[in-house]
Every structure is written in structure tokens, then in C-alpha cells.
Amino acid sequence: MKAAVRNDEALIRRVQAGEKDAYGELVRTYQQPAYYSALALLGSHDEAMDCSQQAFIRAWQAIRRFDAGRSFFTWYYRILRNLCLNRLRDRAAQARPFSAMTPLFDVAATDDDPARDTDRALLRDRVRTALEALRSEEREIIVLRDFDGYSYAEIADLLEMPHGTVMSRLYYARKHLKDMLEDMT
Amino acid sequence: MTAMERDRFRMLMMKALDCELAGSEHSEFENFLREKECQQEWHAFRKVKEATMDLKLSEPAPEVWDGYWKGVYNRTERGIAWVLVTLGAAVLFAWGAIEFVSALWADSQAPLIVKVGIFTLAGGLFLLFFSVIRERWFTSRHDKYKEVQR
Numbered sequence: 015m016k017a018a019v020r021n022d023e024a025l026i027r028r029v030q031a032g033e034k035d036a037y038g039e040l041v042r043t044y045q046q047p048a049y050y051s052a053l054a055l056l057g058s059h060d061e062a063m064d065c066s067q068q069a070f071i072r073a074w075q076a077i078r079r080f081d082a083g084r085s086f087f088t089w090y091y092r093i094l095r096n097l098c099l100n101r102l103r104d105r106a107a108q109a110r111p112f113s114a115m116t117p118l119f120d121v122a123a124t125d126d127d128p129a130r131d132t133d134r135a136l137l138r139d140r141v142r143t144a145l146e147a148l149r150s151e152e153r154e155i156i157v158l159r160d161f162d163g164y165s166y167a168e169i170a171d172l173l174e175m176p177h178g179t180v181m182s183r184l185y186y187a188r189k190h191l192k193d194m195l196e197d198m199t
Numbered sequence: 200m201t202a203m204e205r206d207r208f209r210m211l212m213m214k215a216l217d218c219e220l221a222g223s224e225h226s227e228f229e230n231f232l233r234e235k236e237c238q239q240e241w242h243a244f245r246k247v248k249e250a251t252m253d254l255k256l257s258e259p260a261p262e263v264w265d266g267y268w269k270g271v272y273n274r275t276e277r278g279i280a281w282v283l284v285t286l287g288a289a290v291l292f293a294w295g296a297i298e299f300v301s302a303l304w305a306d307s308q309a310p311l312i313v314k315v316g317i318f319t320l321a322g323g324l325f326l327l328f329f330s331v332i333r334e335r336w337f338t339s340r341h342d343k344y345k346e347v348q349r
Contacts, residue, residue: 184217
């Protein structure tokens with residue numbers, strides 16, 4: 015889910031002035047994109063909930079130093095991403111498999127033609143399995159583009175990388191996905 | 200096709216998949232598609248993209264969103280409470296330690312070896328505490344990767 019492009023300057027100034035309710039409003043605005051971003055990286059409902067809330071706490075602790083004219087979500091996303099990457103590293107140390115986590119994807123659409131629908135359902139299952147098996151950073155960029163609908167410029171801003179690198183990462187992530195699908199057939 | 204042309208084709212292919220092709224890039228991409236190898240890759244990627252678009256991220260139970268802000272608020276409040284508890288305990292512990300060492304120093308009955316042992320222990324603990332605090336403070340000021348690496 016994409017965070018809508020908003021101007022939160024007035025709201026952030028109220029938070030910086032110490033208004034607790036204003037921060038509540040800011041959290042409610044971004045809680046869903048925050049949760050889904052963490053879910054794409056971590057693949058676990060509980061961990062996505064924990065990390066996205068922890069990132070809101072970190073953001074609140076540092077909000078006085080934040081430039082209210084900038085995008086709150088872009089700044090928040092960087093905090094969240096770092097927390098998630100730390101969590102993934104800890105998980106790797108504990109050797110917890112991603113496949114044991116929450117199912118990440120659901121069906122978004124069905125076809126009217128039953129024969130075609132069966133083929134698509136098969137392919138969908140394979141894609142779902144392959145997406146869940148991708149490396150977190152590969153899955154992240156595919157989710158940002160194909161599920162959340164961010165433009166290349168927005169992804170470049172969120173991930174702090176050049177425009178060309180976004181396209182190149184997207185190419186290799188999709189290629190990996192395609193190769194995994196070919197291996198399944 | 201050269202390596203540079205292949206890279207250019209891949210970049211244009213990503214843009215075409217994501218409807219981000221601009222102006223002359225459309226015709227440039229069409230030109231690449233005249234080659235069979237490019238056509239095959241384009242079809243394979245398009246199929247993957249279409250299948251991906253049939254999925255969406257799993258949604259949690261709707262009530263999760265009602266309690267989300269409350270969760271952030273409660274965790275913040277508890278964080279502050281823990282800081283206060285820790286500070287209070289540190290102050291009380293420091294006061295108790297100073298009182299104990301003062302009383303021991305004033306006690307003429309206590310053997311000298313015990314007094315020396317206690318003072319050495321207190322000095323060591325203080326140095327250890329100071330060293331850890333100084334290191335943490337220095338790291339938080341100078342380590343730009345602190346969020347990622349720790």
C-alpha cells in the first residue's frame with residue numbers, strides 16, 4: 015500500500031510543539047503503508063507490527079530534529095528499513111526460515127473464464143511461492159513497484175539510490191523470480 | 200548485441216513493464232523488439248509481471264488498525280517508565296554505595312585489608328561504568344551506520 019503524497023508540515027510542526035494527538039494523527043495516516051513495508055521485508059505479521067511500531071517510536075524521539083518541510087514517510091521508511099534489516103540479520107543468526115512466517119500474498123483478482131482461471135491460479139500459486147522465496151531486498155523492490163505502486167523516482171528516494179540502480183535492481187529481482195518460476199515448471 | 204546495448208534494452212524493458220517509457224524511448228524499445236532474443240525476454244518478463252499483478256499483500260484483521268496507535272503510545276510510555284526506573288535505581292544504588300564506603304572508612308574496627316579491597320572494587324566499578332558510558336556516547340555521535348550495524 016502506497017503512502018499518499020501529502021504535505022504534513024503543519025501536522026509535524028504541531029508534533030514538534032509537543033502535541034501528542036498530532037502524532038497519533040500522523041501514525042494513523044501512515045500505519046498501513048508502514049506495516050505493509052515491514053511485512054514485505056520480514057514476512058511475519060507479529061514482527062512487521064513490532065518493527066513498524068518501534069520505528070514510529072524512534073521517529074517520535076527524533077522528530078524535533080526533523081525538517082518539517084520534507085516527506086515524513088520517506089524519513090520514516092529509512093528508520094523502518096534499518097530496523098527490519100537488523101531484525102533479518104538477527105533472524106539469520108537464529109536460522110529461522112522465511113517459509114515458517116505469515117503467508118505474504120493473497121489473490122487480488124479472478125478471471126471470468128474458468129479454464130483460464132485454473133491456469134492463472136496455478137501460475138499465481140507458483141508466483142506466490144517464488145515471491146516468498148526471494149531475498150528480502152529483491153522482494154522489497156518488487157513490492158514497492160508492483161504492489162504499492164511507487165514510481166522509480168519515489169523508490170529511488172525511499173531506498174536512497176540512483177534512478178538507474180532502481181531499474182537494475184528491479185531487473186535482477188524480476189529475473190530471479192522468472193528463473194525460479196521456470197525451475198518450477 | 201553488445202553488453203551496453205543489452206543493458207540499455209533491460210532498462211527500457213523495465214520502464215515498458217512499469218509504464219515509465221518517455222518520448223523517444225518508445226521507438227527505441229520497439230527497435231530492440233525486432234530482435235528475437237529481446238522479444239523472448241520481453242514476453243517472459245511480461246508474463247511474470249501479469250502474474251504478480253494478480254496478487255496482493257495479505258491483510259491483517261481490521262481491528263489491528265484500531266489498536267495500532269494505542270500500541271505505539273503504550274510502548275512509548277513504557278519506554279519512558281523504564282528510563283525513570285533505571286535512573287531512580289542508579290541514584291539509590293550510588294547513594295547506598297557512598298554511604299556504605301563512608302561508614303566503612305569511619306569504622307576503626309574494620310581491618311585495613313577489607314577497606315583497601317572495598318575501595319579498589321569501588322574504583323574499578325566506577326572506571327568500568329565511565330568507560331562504557333563514554334564508548335556509547337562516542338559511538339552514538341560518530342557511527343553513521345549505527346542503525347544498520349548494531
